[in-house]
Amino acid sequence: MAVKNSTKQTPKKKAQSNILEQSKITKASALSSLKTIVPQIFMDAQRPNEHLRSDSIRLRDVQLACCLNSPHLIGELEDIDYEGEALFIKEVFRNINKVLPIRKKEPHADRIVRFIAGFLQYNQQRDGIAKDEFVKLKRRNAKLEAKKKARAEAQRDIDDDPMSEVEEEEEDEEEENEDEDDSMDDDEDDEETISSRFVGSLLRHLLKGFTAKGIFVRTRCCQIIALSISSMGEIDEDLYQDLRTALFDRIIDKEASVRIQAATTLCRLQSADADVDPTDGKTILQKLMWCLQNDPSSEVRRVILFNIDPIAETLPYIVERARDVDAINRRVVYLKPLSDMPDFRMLSLEERNQILKWGLNDRNPLVKKAVSKMLSEKWISHANNNLIEFLERLDIMKPQVTEIAESVLDAFFTARMDIVNDISFDAEFWNNLTPESAFLAKVLIKFLQKDHTLDERLDAILPEVTRHAFNLKYYNDLYRSPTQSAQDYEFITTQMLETAMCLDYADEVGRRKMFELLRDILKSCELSEDHLSKIVRIFRLISLNERDFTRTIIEIIFDIQEQLNNPDELTETPAKKSRLEDSFASSLEISDPVTDMTDPTDIDSLVIRLRCLSISVQNSDVVLREEGLHCLGLCCTLDKTLAQHNVALFIQCIKNGHEGILKKAIVVLFDLMMTYGVQNLTVQIESSDEIREVFEFCIDHDTLEIQAITTEGLAKLMLAKRFQDDEILRLMILLYFFPVTDQDNNKVQQCLTYFFPAYSYSSADHQTSLSNVTILALEELCNTYSDLKSDEIMVNPMQISDMLADWTDPRKLAKLHLNDVTIDDEIKPNVHGRLAIEALNIIYNEPAGLKRKTMCHFILRLYLEKLDTSQLAEIKRLIHAINTERPIKEVLTRNAFTKLLNTIESNIEEYNQENGLDPNPETEKEETEQEEAAAKEDNTEKEDSEKDEEDIEKEADI
Incomplete structure (x- = not known):
């Protein structure tokens, strides 16, 4: 829709024209039967299977007959009959008014609304045809006139250079014709037609309904304009401003159905109007973004998402809707605006990671499917359908991107199995790896391993162990060599190590080759923590058993200790030894627990471990002490006696250790309690209340993370019936309902939100334990609520009592x-x-x-x-x-x-x-x-009355 100036110019008429459009019925017949023909057309238009285009043609025919005194000729103004036009408009509006009060989603009324929009569109097309025919006629006439003048001038006698003068005159004539054409085009643009006059009248009529009291009237008026706004052509500037102001008012209407239609109309105008609303200083686009953020109706937000243009100003607001409470809106974000972007790099790195992480981890499967479709059909096309280029554009080498990039490729492979079947990795591929290609190979191999039906495809692309070991050594040497691409080779080595975890080590030659290579890499001092942890896990995978794995790691640690004699490596080796023990502990976590310690070789292995750990726990280095404590806890899970002997040490670390030691110790203590039970661990403790004191200390700790670890551990113990204490349960209730400040502990809230219903409903004994502290906790919470500060938020005690009553039901x-x-x-x-x-x-x-x-x-x-x-x-x-x-x-x-x-x-x-x-x-x-009691009162009253009578008699005698 364009806006034109209200100033009109008098167009020029051509004497000779052809008929462009003429009604099939006479003017008298149309006017006499107007109140019959128009209602019949509207009646036909609301039929379910009616072709609305034919109805628009019929109504246009009636309009021509009523509104024109003569047929419309090419190149001439329409000879408008204003009285007939007024009668036609009045009758059409009368029929439109019957539709306005009908409720929304009524099929018959919706068809009439579409019919009105179709009629305006057809009128706009007829006006366009008239302009095109007029332009063709002007050019044809201009050419004829030019030829006539050229022939006439050619016959004249020219004294000097006749050819040059003829050419100059022809050029002058062409320029004059072009100027005339331009002026006539301007006149044609400003020409007023029965179509433009009908649009103006319809807009003014519908704007009156914008402020109607009836909800359905406002909705229908906005709906008609929303569907017709693209077919209205040029309208007067003043009328456009009135429409714009009215839409701004309807965008904040109390009814969502009205806001939906107003938002749809404004979306059509977003790119054509950048003027600022004087009331609040916002443009149309800014108002739409405000609605997208704050409108309570999910349908309003959805309409804006469907119609908004994905540009730099709108993308931050679109990304926010990826966390919309409505699942359909979240799905629309990925299917419409984010898919319509010309390049996904328009999003910042942070925004890109957010929408991919949120979408791929969404709880709704349809949202996940929408993300996969966006990646596999739209975003891949931004990279010329090349996966390597796609990964380059994602910047996968950045740590925050690497985490989500694997999920992105998994979703892509799931949606495009045709690409999975076409990928092949030959020797040239492995010899010329880039960070993107190495990452692609690793993710594809992992993806194929998840589905056993793809084993044949996995065997085709999986490299041999021996060949992979040689390639790993090659890229590791490049990484350790002083080059400018060290960061790239480090990333490639990381991907090669992760790929090595997926290989089949049934080949003994390849297994030995990989074993020797990893052993040499571990002995080197130049090793990153990321590589170290992965190498230890590969060692665990290729070792014959746990005993072989333990012996190998201990030998490597002893080799590192021997290197301490070398002064050049003195600064590197202790830190590396600490990292190695950390990785060793992590590998023990994922290994099978050894519960049978009767074998002498197992006992010897455990003694060797403890000798290493005793040094680590007593070391002054903080990191080494923490990891030593962690390893000691893992060893305690293998032997009950060892756990009983060291539980006092863990308690001491909780009470007196720094924050890092405290976290490690409390986790170890919970693991041991879950393994052996509280009673078995407290045998060598002086007081049985010491465990409770430790838990009370951790629950009341200032660090939110320690509170969360303690709460989660207690919840697990109580659900498993490994630990039961009413006082601790009371503290957990208080912690759950305690006033919330800016530093709200969401982990604690989430854990207890699940724990209390699960704990209470799982056992009658649990309900009894909870009831023992219910009244005490409720009293204390009431006192806390009474003393609440202004910056604190707390649940009303009555609501708390509802939950407590429900949990104990x-x-x-x-x-x-x-x-x-x-x-x-x-x-x-x-x-x-x-x-x-x-x-x-x-x-x-x-x-x-x-x-x-x-x-x-x-x-x-x-x-x-x-x-x-x-x-x-x-x-x-x-x-x-x-x-x-x-x-x-x-x-x-x-x-x-x-x-x-x-x-x-x-x-x-x-x-x-x-x-x-x-x-x-x-x-x-x-x-x-x-x-x-009543009898006693009666006797007392009787005695009192007798005494009163005696006193009266005595006074009378006196």
Whole structure:
């Protein structure tokens, strides 16, 4: 849609023209049957299988008959009949108005809206044809005039150089004709037609509906403009500004359906209008980006994503929507704007990593599929369908990209198996590796190993072990040589080592060759930590067994110790030895645990390990001490006696060690408890409460990571029934609901969010343990909430009480959902009965305040049916006492307690009737006591009255 000036110029008319467009019906017939023809066309247009193009042609025919006095001729202005035009527009608007109040998604109304848009589009096409024919006619006439003048001038007598004068005159005539054509084109652009006049009238009519009270009227008006905006041609500048202002108001309409249509229209105008709205200083594009960020409706955000142009100004907002709460919107991000980019390098490195990481790890499989489609069809085309060039553009050598690049290629291979089947790695490929090609080979081999149906393809591309060992040595030597490409060769060596983990070492010759090569590499001092860890893992893979692996690593460590005598290597060797022991410990973690230590060779191996570890744990070097402690913990998992002997050491490290040692020690302690149980580990500890003190210390630690490690470890121990302590459980409840500040520990929150329901619903004993600390924790949380600071956020205690009541509900036990377990046999509601009694005592003792309200709310959430009669009687007594001595002021709560009391009384009565007991013995006792008290009061009053009478008689006698 273009905007034109409202100033009109008087166009020039041609005397001779041809008929361009003429109605098939007469003017009189059209005007007389206007109220019949137009409604019939609208009726036909709403039919399900109707061809809207033919209906648009019919309505155009009626428009020509009503609005023109004579046929439309090429090169001439339309002879408009303004009275007939007014009648036509009025009748069309009357039929349009019938559609406006109809609710959205009504098929018949939607077809009428599409018909209106189609009619405007057809009118625009007819105007375009008229302009083209006019231009052709002008050029044809100009050529004829030029030829006539040329012949006339050629016959004249020319004294001097006749040919040059003729050429000059012809050039002058051509320039005059061109100037005339340009002026006539300008006049034609400003020509007012019945189509442009209809568009202006329709816009003004629909703008009135933008402020209507009816939701559907506003929606339909915006919908018609949204569908027709591209077919409206040029409109007046003032009218365009009115439309723009109205759309800005509708983009913040309270109804999402209206905002959707307004956003669609503004998206059509985003590239054609950069003017600033004077009310807030924002352009159309900026307003759309604000809606994309803040609009609560997922459909509004989706419409903007579908229609927004992926340019530098919009890409940051588009990337944000990759984390949209709506899965469809996340999918649209990858299928539409990110796929329409001309080059994915328009995204910054950080943005690229974010969208790939979020998309490939999305919980919705359709989003993952959309990412794979974007990578395999769109982004690969940006790199000329070349995988190596694609990896170059991804900059895979950067550490933050390498992590996600493997997932990117996995998704690509999954979507394009045709490329997987075409890839081959020959000798020339392995001899001329680049960082990208080495990475591609590694990822493809790993991908093929995951699917056993592709074993044949894997055998075709997997290199021989011997050949791979030679290639690895070649690139490792290049990496160690002083060259400018050392970083590239380091990356290639890393990929070669990872590829070596995928090889088949059944070939003894290749296995020995790889073994010797890795042994030589380990003995060298110039070795990165990344390479070291991978080499140790390959050693574990090619070793005959764990004993052989352990012996080999220890021999290498001894060889490094011997190198300490060499002063040139003195600065390098200790650090390398520490890294080697770290890698050795990591390999032990992934190896099979050795539980049988009866074999003398195993005991000797363990003794050798401990000799190395005792030196490491006592070393002054922080890193070496941490890794030595880690290795000692791994060895303790292999022998129970060793674990019992060293548990005091781990506890001492937790209490007195620095942060790094503390983290290692607490992890080791949890692993040992999970392996042997708490009771077996505390045999040699002086006090059994020492373990609890350690956990309390770690839960209350200032470091968030230590809190998270402790919480996760305790959750695992309690779920496995390896450790149980009510006080620790209370601290975990307090930690979960404690006020949140800027430094919120998300790891703790996520862990406990899963732990408490799983722990409570898994066992009745767990519910009992939780109920032992429920009231204490709830009281403390109420006090904390009362003292809350302005910068702290905390869950309302009433909501906390809801969760605690739900976790201790005996009906929620997981085993009750089994088919062979009956609810009546398994439910033991004594837990809620005890909690109700404790809460009622607090209500009785608390005169008012948050704690009293919370406890009242808590009691009403408890399951108090099928309790013991003693508990029911006690609850009844406490409620009577509260109602009598300290009644509840809130009407709703008081009524709820009255209803609860009636339920309890009916349960007691029902129980007594079933068991043949006296009905309400407690009530009879209370009534007897009340009668005795009343009798005593009567006797006292009688005695007082007799004394008063005696006194009166004495006074009278006196």
